[in-house]
Amino acid sequence: MNDRLIQLNAEYAAAIDDDRLEDWPAFFTADCLYRVTTRDNHRRGMPAGLIYADSRDMLADRVLSLRKANIYESQGYRHLVGVPRILEQDDNGLQAATSFMVLRVDRQGRTDVFASGLYLDDVQPDGAAMLLRRRDVVCDSSRIDTLLAIPL
Amino acid sequence: MPASTPPAGIAAPTPWPAEVYSYVPYWVFQREDVLQAEQQRVFEGPVWNYLALEAEIPQAGDFKTTFVGRMPVVVTRDADGEIYAFENRCAHRGALIALDDFGNASEHTCVYHAWRYDNQGNLRSVAFENGVQGKGGMPKTFCRERHGPRKLRVTTFCGLVFGSLHDDVPPIEEYLGDEVCERVERVLGKPVEVIGRFTQTLPNNWKLYAENVRDTYHASLLHTFFTTFGITRLTQEGGVRVSENGGNHASASYSRVVAGEETAYTQQAIRSENAELRITDLSMLNNVDEFGDGIVLQMLSVFPGFVLQQIHNAIAVRQILPTGVDSTDLHWTYLGFADDTPELRRMRLKQSNLVGPAGFVSMEDGAVGGFVQRGIAVAEHEGSVIELGGHDTQSQDYRATESSIRGFWRAYRTNMSL
Numbered sequence: 001m002n003d004r005l006i007q008l009n010a011e012y013a014a015a016i017d018d019d020r021l022e023d024w025p026a027f028f029t030a031d032c033l034y035r036v037t038t039r040d041n042h043r044r045g046m047p048a049g050l051i052y053a054d055s056r057d058m059l060a061d062r063v064l065s066l067r068k069a070n071i072y073e074s075q076g077y078r079h080l081v082g083v084p085r086i087l088e089q090d091d092n093g094l095q096a097a098t099s100f101m102v103l104r105v106d107r108q109g110r111t112d113v114f115a116s117g118l119y120l121d122d123v124q125p126d127g128a129a130m131l132l133r134r135r136d137v138v139c140d141s142s143r144i145d146t147l148l149a150i151p152l
Numbered sequence: 153m154p155a156s157t158p159p160a161g162i163a164a165p166t167p168w169p170a171e172v173y174s175y176v177p178y179w180v181f182q183r184e185d186v187l188q189a190e191q192q193r194v195f196e197g198p199v200w201n202y203l204a205l206e207a208e209i210p211q212a213g214d215f216k217t218t219f220v221g222r223m224p225v226v227v228t229r230d231a232d233g234e235i236y237a238f239e240n241r242c243a244h245r246g247a248l249i250a251l252d253d254f255g256n257a258s259e260h261t262c263v264y265h266a267w268r269y270d271n272q273g274n275l276r277s278v279a280f281e282n283g284v285q286g287k288g289g290m291p292k293t294f295c296r297e298r299h300g301p302r303k304l305r306v307t308t309f310c311g312l313v314f315g316s317l318h319d320d321v322p323p324i325e326e327y328l329g330d331e332v333c334e335r336v337e338r339v340l341g342k343p344v345e346v347i348g349r350f351t352q353t354l355p356n357n358w359k360l361y362a363e364n365v366r367d368t369y370h371a372s373l374l375h376t377f378f379t380t381f382g383i384t385r386l387t388q389e390g391g392v393r394v395s396e397n398g399g400n401h402a403s404a405s406y407s408r409v410v411a412g413e414e415t416a417y418t419q420q421a422i423r424s425e426n427a428e429l430r431i432t433d434l435s436m437l438n439n440v441d442e443f444g445d446g447i448v449l450q451m452l453s454v455f456p457g458f459v460l461q462q463i464h465n466a467i468a469v470r471q472i473l474p475t476g477v478d479s480t481d482l483h484w485t486y487l488g489f490a491d492d493t494p495e496l497r498r499m500r501l502k503q504s505n506l507v508g509p510a511g512f513v514s515m516e517d518g519a520v521g522g523f524v525q526r527g528i529a530v531a532e533h534e535g536s537v538i539e540l541g542g543h544d545t546q547s548q549d550y551r552a553t554e555s556s557i558r559g560f561w562r563a564y565r566t567n568m569s570l
Binding site: 049 | 253346347348349350351352353354355374376377380381429431432433435436486497500501502504505508509510512515516518519522
């Protein structure tokens with residue numbers, strides 16, 4: 001299952017970095033929870049997120065909104081995703097913590113470290129692949145530069 | 153019209169006619185000397201700066217570090233239950249006294265040379281004050297009472313903690329004005345709980361964001377989330393209240409729904425060929441009329457840098473702090489109430505998608521100030537046109553006005569003598 005999670009993360013990162021955001025919700029279960037927060041909030045048990053989606057439909061809605069409604073300068077990400085650290089595992093799936101770093105390239109061509117942190121995942125098998133039941137994106141820094149448009 | 157005399161040290165490249173608030177020269181967003189003068193005349197002037205929530209420092213010894221403009225500040229609750237604030241700068245050689253964002257301490261000791269302060273900011277002891285084995289130490293003339301960080305006046309209103317460096321600041325109720333007081337009380341009438349904190353770095357001068365939060369004109373034009381998806385907000389009326397001094401405002405949008413009922417949002421495709429433009433999961437748009445008055449959206453600002461937001465049930469305070477001529481920190485504190493039901497708390501979490509750095513109806517605000525900052529790069533001899541709804545700073549029963557932005561500039565010019 002570990003290999004399948006590595007594969008899932010590789011495909012997940014490629015979908016976002018290749019600007020195939022429409023493919024991104026498919027990595028989640030229909031009743032998933034996807035949340036972007038910070039280490040400080042996580043430590044203090046504060047539940048609010050920068051993004052808080054409790055269904056796959058909400059993820060698809062966010063992508064549609066980014067494409068059709070929200071206004072932001074063109075930009076791109078490069079995800080560097082670490083090797084998953086398996087926290088728990090049984091037949092129904094696994095919990096894992098995986099480091100990530102996201103570089104953001106802006107319209108002027110400037111590349112910055114936009115975010116680093118941990119994916120805290122609850123993953124279930126789905127045939128030969130795996131699906132995210134829950135992904136908490138816990139950013140190391142409490143600071144977001146300008147805006148967070150494209151998902152992490 | 154006579155041009156006002158700029159404060160000493162500000163070499164204005166173009167005049168700014170006195171008492172004009174519908175024209176703002178772009179050089180005020182671009183100059184280091186203006187930023188320096190703002191620290192003294194605005195943030196350390198006769199204003200109340202938002203510092204903290206009482207709920208963030210509930211126990212004796214609890215402290216928070218924050219800023220007044222760019223001045224680092226410690227806000228703390230002492231054993232007497234009162235809240236005190238002082239500059240976070242050791243009286244000895246200027247190092248920060250407190251190094252954590254939040255904490256609990258019965259006293260504060262500077263890490264550099266262990267000068268020790270009580271929670272009211274009084275210098276209590278100096279390491280080796282009498283030297284070692286009779287040698288060295290402070291001179292006999294040294295008087296601890298004459299040394300210490302600058303202390304702030306502190307006041308509270310509805311659980312908000314404000315501080316001032318100035319002797320002539322009016323009482324907080326008078327400073328806010330009756331209408332703004334009512335609008336704060338309306339939202340913060342019972343104990344709050346912090347449910348999340350985020351900091352957003354804005355690539356622009358702080359005043360461009362102060363304008364943005366007072367700008368009722370841009371809401372449906374820049375933020376196209378609702379209109380793109382044909383989401384009808386059933387909003388029928390609204391208005392803007394501007395305080396007597398101009399600097400504080402409250403704008404509101406009312407819903408047609410019966411007070412106390414849950415608001416149903418409807419969505420229709422704008423045109424049949426746009427039928428694919430539909431939000432599938434509308435649950436984040438459910439909301440409860442928790443204040444029982446049909447107001448679905450209220451934005452409120454207090455000069456210079458405080459914002460209270462109620463967007464449906466997403467409640468937050470924002471603190472605007474300059475970090476440079478073209479950089480600003482925006483601190484978001486998301487709130488719930490201590491008596492929230494689990495359902496209402498969940499509703500707030502889902503509605504947090506609307507606001508903040510990734511919000512469907514606010515992410516653009518993080519970038520638009522930068523668009524202005526970059527747009528005006530060589531336009532220091534030009535200025536902005538802020539004439540929607542006229543030239544004055546009165547309250548209005550409509551929102552197609554820039555009255556509250558002009559109010560900000562009136563308060564700003566008064567404080568800056570500019």
